[in-house]
Amino acid sequence: MGGQLSGFRKKTESITAAKLVHETESGALFQINVADNAATDITLPAITAGNVGITYGFSLGTANSGALRIVTSTISDTTGDVFVGSLLNMTSAASGTGAAGVMAVVPGGDDNAIVLDENLLNAAVQVGSYIECTAFSYSADGHSKWMVNGYIINDTATGTGAALFADRDA
Numbered sequence: 001m002g003g004q005l006s007g008f009r010k011k012t013e014s015i016t017a018a019k020l021v022h023e024t025e026s027g028a029l030f031q032i033n034v035a036d037n038a039a040t041d042i043t044l045p046a047i048t049a050g051n052v053g054i055t056y057g058f059s060l061g062t063a064n065s066g067a068l069r070i071v072t073s074t075i076s077d078t079t080g081d082v083f084v085g086s087l088l089n090m091t092s093a094a095s096g097t098g099a100a101g102v103m104a105v106v107p108g109g110d111d112n113a114i115v116l117d118e119n120l121l122n123a124a125v126q127v128g129s130y131i132e133c134t135a136f137s138y139s140a141d142g143h144s145k146w147m148v149n150g151y152i153i154n155d156t157a158t159g160t161g162a163a164l165f166a167d168r169d170a
Contacts, residue, residue, distance in 0.1 A: 010029050011029070012028065012030070012031065013025075013028060013029075013031070014031050014061070015030050015031065015032050015034065015042060016034060017040065018042070018043075020043045020073075021042065021044055022045060023045050023051050023054055026051075026053075026054035026056065027056075029056075029059065030042070030056065031059050031061040032058055032060050032061055032062065032064075032068065033061045034064050036066075037064055037066035038064070038068075039068070040066070040067075040068050041070075041071050042068075042069070042070045043071050043072075043073050044070065044072055044073060044133060044135075046072075046073040046081060046144075047135045047137075047144035047145070047146070049138045051135055052136070053134065055133070056132070056134075057131070057132045058070060058132075058133070059128070059129070060129045060130075061127060062127065063118045064116065064117065065120075066117070067115065068117060069114060069115050069166075070113070070114040070131065070133065071114075072113075072146060074112070077110050077169060079139075079142060079143065080169075081112060081143065081144045082107070082109070082110060082111060082112050082144075082146070083107040083111050083114065083133075083148045083165060084145045084146070084147055085106075085107070085147045086105060087104070087105050087114075087131065087148060087149065087151065087161070088102055088103070088104055088150070088151040089102065089103050089105045089152045090102045090151055090152065090154060091103075091154045091155075091156065103161060105160075105164050105165070106165075107148070108165060108167060109143075110167045110169075111165040111166060112166075112167060113165065113167070113168050114164060114166075117163075120163050121156075121159070121163060122159050122161060122163040123152075123154070123163040123164050124155060124156040125153070125164070126153040126155050130150045131149075131152075132149050133146050133147070134146065135147075
């Protein structure tokens with residue numbers, strides 16, 4: 001038996017300004033190319049009972065030091081969508097005084113933003129970093145959850161990644 005898969009391609013799109021991601025774009029890979037260090041939000045759709053499983057990939061294509069964020073559409077501390085999972089924070093000793101290494105960074109219980117700022121202490125996200133977000137669970141009474149995974153390239157050897165996740169309503 002033999003077979004061949006042909007014609008399958010992942011949808012790709014370059015993001016250059018604020019964007020509301022739609023459910024119909026599930027499976028897409030977005031390259032983030034926001035210029036001029038503009039503060040910009042890329043907003044995920046609200047998780048519903050009917051859209052659990054939608055997935056998006058994000059790759060940083062242009063460095064940004066202006067509060068570039070991937071955010072959930074809701075921020076309530078009791079019922080808002082939040083991030084769970086982890087991002088690998090890969091550091092390099094080349095531009096710092098510490099040792100190179102890889103550590104997992106886990107969001108807090110109410111974190112609803114991923115901050116992609118190349119100059120932010122303990123974030124320092126560099127071009128080539130990759131994040132995947134999947135609507136993992138829905139709750140009408142509590143937090144619905146976005147599973148996040150991927151890696152952050154961080155050129156600050158002492159950067160812990162502690163600033164990668166944030167609670168916007170804190």
